[in-house]
Amino acid sequence: MSLLHSYVKVRARERGRALPRATVRHVHLAEAPMVFVPLRLAGEAAAPLGAMVGTDPARPKLLVVPQPRNRDLRFQFLADLGAVLLPYVDRISRQVETVEAKTPFDRCLDAPQIVVPSPGGVEFTAKLGRSSRFRRTTGPYAVDPAVPMLGRWLTFLAEQSEFAGSSLMVAMTDLLTAHWVTGQSAAEDGDLAALLGWIDPPEGLTGPEAAALADDPLSPPAGPDTHPEFDRQELQKAIEHYDATGSAAQVEEALHGQLRPTWDRMWQAIGLLAALKESPGATARWERDRVHVALHRAWIDGGGLPQGKRDSAVAAAKRLARLEAAQQSFEATRAFDDPLVMAEYRADGVAFAGEVVAVDLTRRIVPPGGKREVPRPLVTIETADPVRLAKGKKVRSPSRPRQSATIADITETTVTVQIDDGMGRGGQPAEGSVPGVGTVICYTELDPGESRRAPLPPREETPWTHGGPPPEYVPTDDDAMEPWS
């Protein structure tokens, strides 16, 4: 968050309508995203109540659990969900290309994309994955073969969603708040209906009016939790009706009424996002997503075990490092791709922009640790931005992402940077390799490249401070038979 973001919030409040936060779309939208709107039973950790799922806005598939406390019906729900999701995942993930590189690797031609309404939906998906991936398909408590396979993919997708910039599983409210600023608080933005009310209100309504409509306790929430009033007045009776007659019609009708409005909003939101042009960074991140899907596909096809319950010390440290690298690279790439995002960093003083007013092309110095003199030209930029970068800070420019520079001097209105590389091999900087006088240029401390990380030991060499080498994880019959009540 930045002062700019807070200011735009105030402006959106005054205007009664959301304002743009980005000029391009920083997420990849698949050709056929799979929209998944799940609901769970109140008071339970992972008891599915129903879901609307599918890739066609006009034909959602409604799945319900007419008696959510019945264990067999829950697994039937997961099997039904698997029958929708697994063919989708399989069809896409089995088309693989081999990318030529020093070590060639596989990459899927496309990847699955699951869109849920809110971060709560991602969390619930992870719980569903956890409760189904260890199930056995033979012996006591056997389940449909689709169930454990679905559990593994749901777990994989939910885990990937923790990486900044991954588009495999995304929460719609997160996507919308990354691209628009509303005149309500972050907590209220967590409600899909209210958020969309600000961004794209119905004809004749202002943003706050549309959000107030969404706030009505009787308007269906985006899940995964249902409204207590709905539970009391409709759902309880419908479930009792099922218990008495065996007919799921009432439960289906009640849940359809709760899910359909959110389903339609999901597609409305996808339409809004699709209207924005995709940023180059989003396309590049999608390529990485496709590599991850190919890796997981190969792991499953090669007979790999389901994901463990807890990471070992080394795996956890590696994962944390990857999460941090993804976050840093995502933030920087977003700013490099989008002047509106960069403006937030300029407002906070970690980036600045302005016109080049002076260039010293002839400057040569002996760099620290070096022996020969090398060209290190100085470029002076006039800027009105409140620069908070210190002398000696490494900076880069979105218009020259491959060239690094160092801040050499700062005055009230100017910043002088020393260009460090990317000037050719000659005694003088190559033509055009240094920004000329009159150029408008932006520099920032953000670096979209992935920083090098300290290597971590292999799992056999886990140090004693971290419990020593962990035992090999093998799923047990206990896991498979874990009661689910």
Next chain:
Amino acid sequence: MNRLDAIRGTTPGQDHNARSIAALAANPACDRRAVLDAAAIDKPRLMRRLRFDDRWGQSPFAIQRNQQFTDLVKANGAAHLLRLLRTLLDLPIEEAGYVNLEDAGGNEGHVARHGHTRRIIRQTAEGRGRATILDRPLLRLDVAGAQVYLEPDVIAFQLGGRFHIVAIKSFAIVDDQADTPKVSAAAREAAVYVHALRDLVGRDLVSHDVILVCPRDFTNEPTATTVDVRHQLVTLARQLSRLTRIDTILDRLPAGLSLDVDALPAAQIEAAVAAIPARYAPQCLSACELSHLCRREAHDLGHLDALGRIVRDDLGGIESVQTALRVATPGEPVADDQAEIAERLRHVARLYDEAVA
């Protein structure tokens, strides 16, 4: 406290419970909440009277689930609980006394039940009882001069040791991890019980580690863990001491102010509520029954607080939406203490307009 009774009028008051006492800590700067709580105003009733929707109910499924789980943990003389306590507190096998405190000689009244609890707990503390598990105790706490009765799930006692508050909750601990907001809510609530029990037997005899009993993974099987509530205890003590200073807030209110929910017309109640200054912030939405009323009021007045803490902090010193936009416009006159933020806002406004264009 006559003034508080006058504010409540003839409408019956609403008793505090552990959850409502814990909620006092949510927004300490809010006079409105402090006055309504001290006067024991029935807030949901007040909101219904002003035609705001009631949205504080709990799902019947959640209530049912909670009840089932609590029954399971306490079944057969709290057998499950004893087993868990043995591992957690290293209880020897012979410590297995179970006392149900609900039955106070056929007397159902709060006073009698509390008296019974107090007697048994004192005996236990002095080593004159064999109780390890004290089921359905009734504690008492003084909140702003009013006696509040509190019913913790269970109190456990370790022979020659200390009392522990046991909280039985039905949210799951999956792979040793539970939902953070739910754990903190449970900790805040348990801290109220610890505080009340310390009032009774003294500080040293009650542990600040409460025992949280939850279902493990996706099963019904109970598992137990300790939660340190020292931090929550400090916050709570501060809130309670603040409530006793309610007089200074009352002195600032107009004379004759009344919130008699059943007797007065709605317009008059609304005006009376408006006369007590509120401090709305979006966090109130999940903690206070009045929040929707305060939110509407805050937006009508253009308060920046209503846009969230970050906005308020970023635009430090500016109170309203209108002021913020005015000082961000070049050429508008600006007060001295707002000169710095005005300059930054004008720069930010220019940046935004350039980038969007």
